[in-house]
Amino acid sequence: MLSKTGDTATFYAQGGIAVVLPDTLREDGDSIEAHVADTLAAGAGLCDPDAVRSIVADGYRAVLDLVADGASFDEAAPGSWALTREGGHSRRRIIHAGGDATGAEVQRALNIAAATLDIRHNHVAVEILHEAGAVTGVLVLNEDGLGVVHAPSVILATGGLGHLYSATTNPDGSTGDGVALAMWAGLPVSDIEFIQFHPTMLFDGHNAGRRPLITEAVRGEGAILVDSQGRSVTDGVHPMGDLAPRDAVAAAIHARMEETGAPCVFLDARRIEDFAKRFPTVTAACRAAGIDPTVEAIPVLPGAHYSCGGVVTDVHGRTDIAGLFAAGEVARTGMHGANRLASNSLLEGLVVGGRAGKAAATYALAAGPVTARPPEPAVRRALPRADLQRAMTRNAGVVRDGDGLRVLAAELDAASPRVIASRGDFEDVALTTAAGAVAAAALARTESRGCHHRRDYPDTDPALSRNLVAAGACC
Numbered sequence: 001m002l003s004k005t006g007d008t009a010t011f012y013a014q015g016g017i018a019v020v021l022p023d024t025l026r027e028d029g030d031s032i033e034a035h036v037a038d039t040l041a042a043g044a045g046l047c048d049p050d051a052v053r054s055i056v057a058d059g060y061r062a063v064l065d066l067v068a069d070g071a072s073f074d075e076a077a078p079g080s081w082a083l084t085r086e087g088g089h090s091r092r093r094i095i096h097a098g099g100d101a102t103g104a105e106v107q108r109a110l111n112i113a114a115a116t117l118d119i120r121h122n123h124v125a126v127e128i129l130h131e132a133g134a135v136t137g138v139l140v141l142n143e144d145g146l147g148v149v150h151a152p153s154v155i156l157a158t159g160g161l162g163h164l165y166s167a168t169t170n171p172d173g174s175t176g177d178g179v180a181l182a183m184w185a186g187l188p189v190s191d192i193e194f195i196q197f198h199p200t201m202l203f204d205g206h207n208a209g210r211r212p213l214i215t216e217a218v219r220g221e222g223a224i225l226v227d228s229q230g231r232s233v234t235d236g237v238h239p240m241g242d243l244a245p246r247d248a249v250a251a252a253i254h255a256r257m258e259e260t261g262a263p264c265v266f267l268d269a270r271r272i273e274d275f276a277k278r279f280p281t282v283t284a285a286c287r288a289a290g291i292d293p294t295v296e297a298i299p300v301l302p303g304a305h306y307s308c309g310g311v312v313t314d315v316h317g318r319t320d321i322a323g324l325f326a327a328g329e330v331a332r333t334g335m336h337g338a339n340r341l342a343s344n345s346l347l348e349g350l351v352v353g354g355r356a357g358k359a360a361a362t363y364a365l366a367a368g369p370v371t372a373r374p375p376e377p378a379v380r381r382a383l384p385r386a387d388l389q390r391a392m393t394r395n396a397g398v399v400r401d402g403d404g405l406r407v408l409a410a411e412l413d414a415a416s417p418r419v420i421a422s423r424g425d426f427e428d429v430a431l432t433t434a435a436g437a438v439a440a441a442a443l444a445r446t447e448s449r450g451c452h453h454r455r456d457y458p459d460t461d462p463a464l465s466r467n468l469v470a471a472g473a474c475c
Contacts, residue, residue, distance in 0.1 A: 001114070002123040002140060002149065004423055007171035009159045009329065010110070010349065013103025014215035014281055015086055016096035017350070018343035019059040027083060030091040032057050039344060042088045042245040043337025044450040045465045046191065051334035054315045055351045062350040063095070071109035073097045086216040086342035087199075088245035094343045100215050100281045106346060124423045125177065128154065128185040128324060129372040135323035137372030141426065148374055152367035153360040156181065156311060156326040157353065161195075161434045163427075165304035165397070166389045169198055169213040175427040176434030178330035182311040183433060184378070187319055189470045190332045191309025192434075193441035196340055196451045197398050199225075199249040201303030203264040204289035212285035214267055214300055216342045219243055221278065223269035226297065227256050233265050247339040247451040250302040254398040257301065266297035302398050306345060308336040308451065309441075312469075317356025323367060325360050327353040332467075338450020381415035382428035383435075388412075392435055400442055401455040409439045437470035444468055 020026060020035050035056045040047050067073075073095045076082040083092040097105035120142075127139040129148065137150040158178030162170030179189055200214040219225070219242045225233040237252045238244035244252075253265050269275055275294050276283040286293045310332040317325035317333075328349045335348050383391070391411050395404035412435055420426050445468060447461035448454050 001117050001119045002125055002138065003119055003121050004124045004177075005171070005173040006121070007173055008107060009170055009174060010103045010346070011107040012169065012171060012213075013106070013346055014100040014213065015217045015343045016084065016094040016102045017059075017063060017106075017346045018086075018089065018094055018341065019063050019347060020056065020093055021060060021081070021083075021095075025080060027092045030093050034090055035093060038089050039335070039341045040337075042247075042339050042341040042450075044247075044339055044460075046194075046337035046450065046467055048334025048337075051315050055333070055335050055348055058351045059347050062347070062354055065354060066106065066109055066350060069109045069113040071097070071105055073102075073105070074099065084217045085220040085243065087219065087243045087249060088240070088341045089243075092220075094217065094220070096217065098280065099277065100217060100279045102346070106350075124426050125158075125181060126420055126426050127375055127378070128181050128321075129375060130185060130321050130324070131373070133322055134367070134370075135321055136370045139375060141420065141423070148372050150370055150372045151364070152370045153323040153325065153364040155317065155356050155360050156324070156330050157328050158330045160307045160329040161431070162304045162306075163385075164195075164389065164392045164431055164435055164438065166208050166393045167201065167211050168209075168304040169201055169211060170304070171210060175431050177427070177430045178326060179307075179310060179437065180430035180433040182319070182326070183437065183470070185321060185324070187321060187324075188312045189310060189437055190312050190467045191336075191338070191441075192307065192437045192470045193445050193452045193468070194308035194336075194338050194450050195304060195396075195438065196246055196306040196308055197250045197302035198305035199246055199253055199302055200267055200298075200300040201305075202285055202289060203299040203301045204291075205263075211303055212282075213303065213305065214282055214285075214298055215279065216246070218267065218269050218272070218279060218282060221269075221272050223267050223272060225249070225253065225265055225300075226268055227260060227265050228262055245339055246342065247453075250398055250451070251453055253300075253302055264299040264301045267300050268297040269293050270295065270297070306340055308332075308338065308340050313352075315352060315355065316359045317352050318359060323360070323363050325356040327356040338452060379417050380420065380429040380433075382418040382425070382432045383412065383415045385428050385431065388428070388431055388435055392438075396435075396438055396442055399453045399455050402443065402446075403456075405439050405443045409436070409443065412436045412439060441468050441470045
């Protein structure tokens with residue numbers, strides 16, 4: 001296992017895992033069909049229904065595998081997991097751990113399960129090596145320089161691309177590496193224009209870098225979104241109000257901020273009993289920012305959070321290159337469509353990640369040893385990271401338009417060649433490549449759908465009810 005950093009997006013996940021439990025444990029009225037329907041509704045017509053059903057139906061088994069690895073979830077009563085509800089869900093079906101530290105518990109269990117693996121830290125994958133339609137290994141960079149890892153099967157599990165933007169909920173390593181690696185290998189990347197902005201990222205006046213999010217479960221337990229005048233942010237926007245899918249809530253907050261000129265809105269959670277016990281992670285983040293959520297409303301704004309698209313795979317993580325797999329946020333399985341349903345990310349990661357691991361191991365055994373040939377040096381281009389993040393935030397944020405996207409594309413086209421001599425160099429190149437894909441796809445989607453909002457095309461176009469494949473690698 002190659003790892004460039006100790007941080008994972010999984011660790012920071014707060015809300016939980018969306019999963020339909022057996023009849024005796026689930027909320028009345030919940031079912032696989034209900035969870036599938038909620039996922040399809042959130043995905044705004046671009047989910048693959050077969051993929052959604054496959055992943056949702058396998059969720060409970062995947063969670064039991066995690067429990068077998070040592071994970072423990074909060075209980076409402078002995079033997080009965082506590083359930084909460086989040087935006088877009090019609091039922092309470094979110095299991096959680098440590099109140100709002102689900103990702104940390106999932107990561108803890110996975111770390112234990114992976115303790116016997118050969119994990120090579122501070123190794124950056126800089127190119128996928130392949131020959132005759134099959135993967136042969138990875139070109140890697142570490143403190144000793146470039147080298148080749150020979151492998152008959154490879155899994156991309158590189159996370160997202162939140163650091164395309166000035167402020168994000170993602171850890172520092174979320175720089176679009178897997179998307180860039182796949183594009184350079186000639187693989188299709190789809191739905192990359194659909195970047196989900198979490199509606200409630202904590203605002204403390206320093207809107208840059210990785211920022212804490214305020215889990216959607218806070219609204220599931222009764223918190224409400226208001227502006228500085230105490231007016232509801234989502235009244236009249238969506239029938240589900242503050243528990244609407246994330247795209248609708250983020251757009252409503254963005255619109256209210258534009259209307260009022262305010263830098264944020266507020267999440268009032270003062271009505272929630274035992275808030276600090278139920279949400280210890282949120283409480284700690286708020287108090288670190290000088291906010292007491294039990295006596296004052298929490299200032300929030302949308303922040304770059306999740307890439308709904310990515311490297312095109314099937315529900316076992318297989319790509320178009322034999323032996324190359326992708327799982328988690330880097331992959332586009334068809335689960336999320338134009339907008340991910342809350343807490344479906346850990347669900348997809350567990351299900352598809354487990355399947356991809358098994359499929360990759362089976363393929364490697366059948367393929368046998370391989371030898372990868374070092375590649376010819378490639379010229380890649382990169383914008384300075386701060387410049388790229390400012391351009392993306394300004395022109396490809398919650399709401400975009402054609403003029404801004406064309407300005408963005410021109411800036412990216414002017415990127416200078418960069419020699420990849422460090423992790424930072426590689427990440428800047430990967431971000432520039434991923435940004436080019438986002439800009440091209442967002443320009444091509446001349447409509448508003450899911451978490452892609454075009455100011456110049458505010459309506460949904462039925463003719464665009466299809467998945468778009470991003471243009472070839474630009475950098």
